[in-house]
Structures are given as structure tokens and as C-alpha cells.
Amino acid sequence: MSREAVLRKLEPIFRGVIDPDLVLSEELDASKVPLWDSLNHIILVVEIEMKLGVALTTDELANLRNVSELVTLLQEKGVQA
Amino acid sequence: MSIDGAQLQSLSARYVAAHTLQQLAACARDYEAAGAPLKPDWPKIRVALTGNYSTQFLARGFPIALAARDFAAEVYESPYNQWCAELLEAKSPLYGFAPTHVIVTLTSIELAYGSLRSPQAIVAAVAAAVEAALKTSDAQILVTLPEPLADEISDNSAAYAWRRAVNDGLRTALLAPRVTLFDPEPLVRSAGARSWFDDRFYETAKLPFHPDRTPALLGALADALVGAIAPRCKLVVVDLDDTLWGGRVGDDGFDGIDLDPAGRGRHFLRLQAFLQGLRGKGILLALASKNDPAAVQEVFAERPEMMLRPEDFAAMEIHWEPKSSSLARILDRFKLSTAGVVFLDDNPVERAEVQRRFPDIAVPELPEDPAQRVAMLARSGLFDHRLATGESRARNRMYAENQVRAAAQHDTGDYQEFLRGLKMVMEGSPLEAARERVSELIHKTNQFNLTTRRYNWTELIGLLRNGFGRCYRLTDRFGDNGIIGVVAVVRDSEADARVDLWLMSCRVLGRKVEEAILADVVARARALGARRLIGEYSPTAKNAPVANLYPRLGFTEISRSGASVRYALPLDDARVGASVEFIALTERGAPAEAEVG
Numbered sequence: 001m002s003r004e005a006v007l008r009k010l011e012p013i014f015r016g017v018i019d020p021d022l023v024l025s026e027e028l029d030a031s032k033v034p035l036w037d038s039l040n041h042i043i044l045v046v047e048i049e050m051k052l053g054v055a056l057t058t059d060e061l062a063n064l065r066n067v068s069e070l071v072t073l074l075q076e077k078g079v080q081a
Numbered sequence: 082m083s084i085d086g087a088q089l090q091s092l093s094a095r096y097v098a099a100h101t102l103q104q105l106a107a108c109a110r111d112y113e114a115a116g117a118p119l120k121p122d123w124p125k126i127r128v129a130l131t132g133n134y135s136t137q138f139l140a141r142g143f144p145i146a147l148a149a150r151d152f153a154a155e156v157y158e159s160p161y162n163q164w165c166a167e168l169l170e171a172k173s174p175l176y177g178f179a180p181t182h183v184i185v186t187l188t189s190i191e192l193a194y195g196s197l198r199s200p201q202a203i204v205a206a207v208a209a210a211v212e213a214a215l216k217t218s219d220a221q222i223l224v225t226l227p228e229p230l231a232d233e234i235s236d237n238s239a240a241y242a243w244r245r246a247v248n249d250g251l252r253t254a255l256l257a258p259r260v261t262l263f264d265p266e267p268l269v270r271s272a273g274a275r276s277w278f279d280d281r282f283y284e285t286a287k288l289p290f291h292p293d294r295t296p297a298l299l300g301a302l303a304d305a306l307v308g309a310i311a312p313r314c315k316l317v318v319v320d321l322d323d324t325l326w327g328g329r330v331g332d333d334g335f336d337g338i339d340l341d342p343a344g345r346g347r348h349f350l351r352l353q354a355f356l357q358g359l360r361g362k363g364i365l366l367a368l369a370s371k372n373d374p375a376a377v378q379e380v381f382a383e384r385p386e387m388m389l390r391p392e393d394f395a396a397m398e399i400h401w402e403p404k405s406s407s408l409a410r411i412l413d414r415f416k417l418s419t420a421g422v423v424f425l426d427d428n429p430v431e432r433a434e435v436q437r438r439f440p441d442i443a444v445p446e447l448p449e450d451p452a453q454r455v456a457m458l459a460r461s462g463l464f465d466h467r468l469a470t471g472e473s474r475a476r477n478r479m480y481a482e483n484q485v486r487a488a489a490q491h492d493t494g495d496y497q498e499f500l501r502g503l504k505m506v507m508e509g510s511p512l513e514a515a516r517e518r519v520s521e522l523i524h525k526t527n528q529f530n531l532t533t534r535r536y537n538w539t540e541l542i543g544l545l546r547n548g549f550g551r552c553y554r555l556t557d558r559f560g561d562n563g564i565i566g567v568v569a570v571v572r573d574s575e576a577d578a579r580v581d582l583w584l585m586s587c588r589v590l591g592r593k594v595e596e597a598i599l600a601d602v603v604a605r606a607r608a609l610g611a612r613r614l615i616g617e618y619s620p621t622a623k624n625a626p627v628a629n630l631y632p633r634l635g636f637t638e639i640s641r642s643g644a645s646v647r648y649a650l651p652l653d654d655a656r657v658g659a660s661v662e663f664i665a666l667t668e669r670g671a672p673a674e675a676e677v678g
Contacts, residue, residue, distance in 0.1 A: 017103060038286065039137050043103045046292045050101075062285040 001079055006071045009079065013051055017043045029066030041065070052079050088115060093149040102292040105142055105299070112145040123153040128306065129180035129220070131159035131167050133191040135287040138295045139302065146303040161287065162191070168210035171217045180220045182306055185210065188289035189227035193243060200243060204250030211255055221259050223305055226251060228265040228289070231274045263305045268297060314364055314443075314464050316417060317356060318408060320426040321370035321377060321399075325349055325389065327451070331372055331528035331587055331623060335379040340386040348451035352425075353388040355455045359464055360393055365415070367396040369407035369424075371590060373528065373625055374399040401590050401626055403496055404431050405438035423463050427451075428588065429559045430503065437499050500592060501663040503557040507597050510669035512541070512550035518564040519552050522584055527623035529585040531616070531630065536569075536582070544581060547572045549605060553598055554669075555589055565589045566598050570606060577649075578611035587626070593661045599634055601666055603650070603658025614650040615639075 003026070011024040018035045030036040036044075045061050048054065048070075054077045056064070064070050092115070096108040126147070130140050140158035147154035157178040159167045164185055167175040175183070187207070197203045207224065214222055227247050232240035248264075255262060269277045272294060279291040290298065322329040326349045327339030339346040360366050366389070370377065377399050381391050391397070396414060398407030408424065411417075419441040426432050427447050436444045443463050447454050458464065512519045516538065524535055536544065548571040555562040566589075569582035580602065585595065606614050616631040618624075632638070635657060636648035650657055660666060 017106075039106070039141070042138075042282065042286050042288065042292050043106055046101070047103055056281070058281040058284045061281050 001075065003071050003075065006074050006079060007067070009052065010048070010067070010070065010074075013044065013047050017047060024067060026068040026071060029068075031065075036065075048074075054079060089148065092145065096145050096149050099296050100293070102138060102295050105138070105296045108145050109141045112148065123148075123151055125153045125155075126182055126306075127155050127157070127178060127180045129157045129159070129175045129178055129183045130186070131164040131175060131183065132186035132188075132225075133162045133164055133195070134186075134188045134283075134289045135161065136186065138288070138292070139186070139299055142295065142299040143303065146299050147307070150303055150307045152307060165206060165210055168214045171213070176217050180218065182223065183214055183218070183220045184223045184225075184302060184306065185214075186225040186302070187227065189230050189244065190283055190289045192227055192247070193230070193240070200246035200250055203247050204254055207251060208254040211257075211260060215257055215259060219259075221261065221306075222257075223261045223263055223302070224251070224255060225302075226262055226264045226266075228269050228277075229274070231278050233274075261305060261308075263302065265298065265301070268301050272297065314359070314423050315421040316365040316367065316395075316411070316415070317359060317423045317425060318367045318369050318411060319356065319424075320404075320428070320431065321368060321372060321380075323427045323451075324425060324447070325353055326380070326387075329587065330376045330380055331626075332525055334527070334623075335376065335383050338380065338384070340384055342386065345451070346386070348454065350386065350388060351455045352451070352458075355458065357388055357393065364464070365395045366393055367398070367411050368394050369398045369404045369411070369426075371401050371404070371587065372399050373623070375625075376623070403434055403499075403591055405435050405496070405499075408435055408439060408442065425458075430557065430588075430592075433503075433559065434496075434499050437502070438495060497663075503559075503592070503663075505555060505557045505592065505594075505664045506667060507594065507664050508554045508556070508667045508669050509551050509601050510554070512545075512552050512567065512569075514669055515552050515554075515564045519550075519567050522564065522567050522586070523582070526584040526586070527621070528587045528626050529590065530621075530624050531583045531627055532581065532619050533621050533624060534582055541569065544571060545569060548578070548581070549609075550582075551598075551601065551605070553594075553601075555594060562586070562589060566594065568598060568602055570602060572609065572611065573615065575610075576612045577615050578606040578609065578613070579615040580617070583616075590626070593664060595630065596634065597661040597664040597666060600658045600660040603652060607652050607658075612652050614652055616648040616650070617645060618648070619645040 007024055007026065011022070014024050015022050017040050018033060022033070030041065045056060045064070049056060052074065054074065056073075060073060064073065092108060092112055096105070099105045099108055128143055128147070130136050130143070136158055140156050143156045144154050157175065157180065159175055164187070167173045168183075168185070185207070192198075192203050197206055211222055211224060214220065227244050229244060230240050232238060233244065235241070252262065277290050277294055282288040282290075282292060319325060322331070327346055328337060330338050340350060341347070342350055356366055368377075374397075377397075378391075381387060396411045398404075398410060400407075404424075404426070408422075412419065412422070419439050422439075422441075423443045423445070424432065424435050425445065425447060426435070427449075429446070432444045432446070435442060445458060445461055445463065448457055520538060523541075527533070541550065548569065550567070550569045552564050553566040555565045563586075565586040567582065567584050568580060571579050571581045573579045583598075585598075603614060614636075616636050618628060618631060620628065631646075631648040634650070636650045638646055639649045640647045652658070
């Protein structure tokens with residue numbers, strides 16, 4: 001799956017958790033999105049695991065604070081369309 | 082800005098349905114955005130939350146969780162793992178918040194693997210912190226006991242022994258009446274350890290359970306908190322037949338009701354044990370049963386399997402009046418409001434009758450299947466009563482000792498309204514139409530049975546050669562009650578028609594069904610040219626409830642022989658045998674319209 005396709009799959013999840021008007025791009029990270037706090041980060045992880053059917057490891061879960069890395073990881077994990 | 086009633090209701094409904102953290106967070110966010118609810122009658126509480134793990138999710142959720150339980154809550158959350166300092170230091174921000182309630186929530190993960198570790202050290206630290214809180218503040222204190230860890234693979238495991246030692250120590254140390262203990266074990270067990278724990282989130286966020294378990298824990302803590310504020314339930318009024326035992330004592334006899342612990346009776350005994358447990362916690366129990374008091378006394382005297390004893394009940398309303406009247410008397414006697422009153426009855430019509438007069442009384446819909454009832458009640462949340470004080474236990478005994486029967490007025494107009502609302506339809510037919518059920522009723526009915534003549538079918542047909550037999554099926558908005566009445570009328574002479582047999586299922590007593598049946602019988606006897614309707618009552622050990630049926634229906638006594646009494650009703654009086662306006666009488670196979678003869 002292309003990076004763009006992964007991004008499009010992530011966008012509704014981010015919108016549901018963080019901000020309904022958010023436009024997700026690879027440049028975003030937690031420091032640039034005020035509502036991407038530690039609380040919402042946990043919710044994001046849970047939602048991504050559930051909606052995309054992946055399991056993240058403890059390390060992955062801790063370090064995924066920017067969109068670009070998240071996309072790379074999900075690509076590696078072979079998220080299906 | 083504040084939230085209006087409808088918004089609050091839909092938000093509460095969303096909150097109750099939330100089972101993921103995201104759904105819960107969305108509810109909390111919308112609730113915060115809408116501003117505090119303006120509900121002047123809601124108790125205002127100030128909840129301070131402190132513990133040894135990440136409590137942000139709980140802190141965010143508490144206001145909506147308590148709003149859904151009709152409390153207006155403000156919440157303070159301690160910094161991460163500061164519970165000792167916050168509680169021990171009298172000038173801490175926690176006490177500065179002036180809490181009415183303090184929740185101390187501690188996970189086993191940190192207790193067992195952090196700095197304290199040994200059960201003795203843990204109990205000492207918690208006891209010291211709680212003691213300081215009791216001294217510094219007058220808040221209610223809720224302490225969570227350590228949850229069972231996934232390491233508890235058997236009762237032989239070290240983790241199990243550790244938790245038992247901590248639990249025992251805390252239960253012994255924390256006895257002050259202002260302290261409530263909350264054991265998360267049932268919650269963890271029902272979720273299953275595998276679904277409860279997720280170490281990744283403890284590693285990364287110091288959350289000792291999977292994030293999606295937050296709504297369940299929050300709900301349980303809110304229940305515990307509210308339970309500690311106002312016990313949900315203070316009185317349970319319970320039915321007898323088919324609720325506390327299987328069958329109906331009036332028909333089956335004290336020796337015929339099912340209390341067999343090895344069979345179906347076990348489900349009824351289980352409900353008795355459940356109620357006994359409630360009584361142990363200081364909740365009052367009372368009986369409301371349509372029965373002959375003597376028959377019920379006989380059960381208590383002769384059936385040792387009964388777990389509940391007469392002295393367990395603060396009040397007994399055993400008679401044939403509407404159950405709402407029984408409730409009214411019980412409430413009046415103990416000067417109780419309807420808040421926290423629960424009514425348990427297997428019969429949906431009785432439940433509706435009580436609910437109609439007392440909309441605030443909790444009337445759970447008991448499952449038809451007795452096996453499912455206790456589980457349903459336990460899940461209902463109606464009985465989460467967490468403060469079992471010596472005083473409430475004594476209250477139960479006091480009520481039982483002071484049992485005084487104060488007559489309460491039965492609100493006739495209201496009851497008529499209820500009967501009207503039942504939308505009863507009674508379908509009459511010849512006895513052949515339901516031969517099996519008619520035979521069964523003739524042989525089984527004891528209570529509403531005027532003459533108790535156990536005819537077999539041949540005898541019955543012979544008897545009716547000179548008369549008529551009728552059976553009646555009653556339906557109402559709750560469904561079909563089946564064949565509920567049988568009469569056999571014999572023409573004794575040119576002038577007289579005699580009701581040789583009249584029996585009814587006692588399930589429908591008090592619903593004017595006997596008047597409706599009489600109207601049908603009168604119409605038919607008139608059509609045959611009879612001028613008097615004769616009624617007989619022959620007393621038995623069981624049929625006292627109908628001793629006064631004929632006088633009540635307008636008959637006058639004409640003769641006595643032994644204990645039996647004969648009555649007569651003049652059929653030439655046009656006022657006699659009026660139909661009951663809210664019971665539509667139809668004929669089987671005929672179009673549904675009131676039938677007059």
C-alpha cells in the first residue's frame with residue numbers, strides 16, 4: 001500500500017480522536033497538534049490497532065509521535081486496503 | 082452555557098453505551114463543551130482522585146459518569162503517583178480542593194513491584210495515608226483493593242498469596258465508617274485477565290489495564306462512590322408464588338410448591354439467598370403476595386428448605402388487594418419515600434399495576450426463566466449498597482419488631498384507571514373448546530373454587546345435559562393469560578339456574594373478571610328463562626378467599642346446610658349482571674364485539 005493510501009486510512013481515525021477538521025499530512029507530529037496529548041495518543045493507538053487490524057509493540061507504541069514514522073511502520077506491518 | 086435536559090439525557094445514554102476509551106472520551110469532551118449541567122436538585126460532590134497510576138482517563142470521565150447517576154461532580158486529580166504525599170501532608174493541593182469524596186486507587190503492578198512490595202509495608206502505608214485523610218478532612222474515602230494480576234495462575238501462586246495478604250490487612254486496618262473498600266476483582270474476572278491487562282500500556286502510559294477497560298472501571302467506581310453517598314436500595318418488596326418458590330401455594334399446597342435444591346426449586350432458593358444477602362447489608366425486605374395468610378404461614382412452618390424466615394420480613398402484606406395498596410401501606414408504615422424501593426414479581430400485570438401507581442419504584446422485569454433472575458438482578462445495579470453499617474442492620478430488626486398494621490387507603494379511582502389500561506378481552510366458549518385445560522382446572526384449582534367438585538369429563542357432560550358450561554380465556558395488553566375461568570350452570574327448576582361449579586385462576590383475581598363472568602352467566606340464564614341464579618359456597622381448607630364472593634356480587638343468603646351456604650340473585654332485576662365496562666366480552670369464533678346473551 002502506498003504511503004498516500006495509508007495516510008488516507010489514518011485520517012478518519014485521527015479526525016475521530018483529535019479533531020474532526022484535521023487534515024492529516026506526513027509533516028505533522030504531536031508537538032504541532034495541540035490536542036495530540038498523551039491521553040489522545042493512547043486512544044489513537046487503540047483505535048489504529050482495532051481499525052487497521054495491527055498489533056504494535058511496546059516500543060512502537062511509545063515512539064509513534066509523528067505521522068511519517070507511523071506511516072512507515074504501518075507499511076512495514078503490511079496494512080491491507 | 083449549560084446543557085439542557087434532552088441533551089443531557091442523550092449524552093448520558095451515549096455514556097452508558099460507551100465501551101471503548103474513545104467513546105468515553107468523546108462523551109467527556111462533549112459534556113465539558115456543554116458546560117456544567119444546571120440541575121439544582123442534584124447533590125453536589127467534590128471528588129479528589131489520587132493513586133499510583135495514570136488516572137487522567139478516570140478523572141476526565143467522572144463528571145459525566147456521575148451526571149448519569151444524577152450527581153453534579155467537580156473533580157480534582159493528583160499528580161501521578163503522589164497519593165502518599167497528598168494524603169499525608171495536611172497542606173496538600175488535594176485538601177486545598179476541599180473534597181467531599183476521596184478516591185484512592187492503587188494498582189497491584191506498582192504496589193507489588195514498586196517501592197513498597199511487602200504486604201505489611203503496603204498495609205501500613207495505606208493505613209497511614211487513610212488515617213491522615215480521616216483526620217484532615219471529613220470526606221468519604223473510597224479505597225480500591227489491589228486487582229488480581231495475570232500472575233495469579235493458581236491459588237498456589239505467590240501473586241495470589243500476596244494479594245490475599247494485602248486484602249486481609251487492608252480490610253482489618255480500614256474499618257472507619259467513612260471508608261469504603263472497592264474490590265476490582267469481579268470486574269477483572271468478568272473481563273478476563275487477558276482482556277483486562279495489556280502491559281504495553283503500563284510501560285508506555287502507566288495505565289495498568291487496557292485503555293478500553295476504562296469505561297467499565299469508571300462505572301464501577303462511580304457506582305461505589307454513589308453507593309457510599311446514598312444507598313441505592315433500602316427496601317425490597319417481593320412476591321411469593323413463582324417468585325420465592327415454584328408454583329402457587331394456594332393450588333399446589335405447602336407440600337406441592339417447588340423448593341427442591343436438586344431441581345428447578347434451586348433457582349427460587351437462589352433468589353432467597355440473594356435477598357438474604359441484601360438483608361444482611363441492612364436492606365429491608367417485605368412480602369406482597371395475593372394469597373391466604375394461613376397457607377403462607379404453613380409454608381414457613383412446614384418447609385424447612387425456606388431460607389427466608391418470617392422474621393426476615395419487616396412487613397407482610399398477604400391478601401387479595403392490589404399490590405399497589407400493599408406497597409402504599411408498607412411505605413406509610415415505615416414513613417419511606419419511593420426512592421430506593423424495589424418491587425420483585427414474576428407477573429407482568431402486577432408489575433405494571435405497581436409501576437403505574439408508583440412510577441419511581443424500581444420494578445425490574447424479572448426474566449420468565451427463574452434460572453436467569455438472580456444474575457439479572459445482580460447485574461441491574463439496583464443493589465449496589467456499599468455501606469453496611471451496624472445501624473442499618475439494626476433498623477431491619479426494629480421494623481420487624483414494631484410491625485404495626487396501619488390501614489392505608491386504597492385509591493379506587495386510580496385502580497380503575499389501571500384496569501382500564503390493561504385492555505382486557507375475555508373470550509367465552511363452551512367447555513369442549515378447551516377440554517384438557519378445563520379438566521386440569523377442575524382438578525387442580527383450590528383457592529378460587531366455590532364448590533370444589535372434582536368432576537370427570539363424563540360426569541360433567543351428564544351434569545350439563547340440563548344446563549350449560551362456559552370457559553373463559555383472558556387476554557390483556559401483556560399477552561394471553563389462557564383459560565382462567567370455568568363455570569357449570571344447572572337448571573334445577575323452571576325458575577332456578579344454579580352455579581354448580583365456578584372456579585378461576587387466582588392470577589387474575591382483583592381484576593373484576595368475576596363480575597364479567599357473572600354478567601355472561603346472568604345473560605345466558607336469562608335467555609333460558611330462569612328467574613333466579615343460585616350460588617353455592619362449600620368451604621374447604623383452601624378456598625377462604627372466595628367465602629364472600631356471592632355476597633360481594635350482590636347475592637343474598639337463602640339457606641345453610643352444615644358449612645355450605647346457598648345464595649340467590651334475582652334475574653328479573655335489570656340492574657343485576659351488568660357488564661364490566663373495561664372487560665370486552667367476546668364469543669369464541671365470533672367477531673370481537675361485546676356480547677349480550
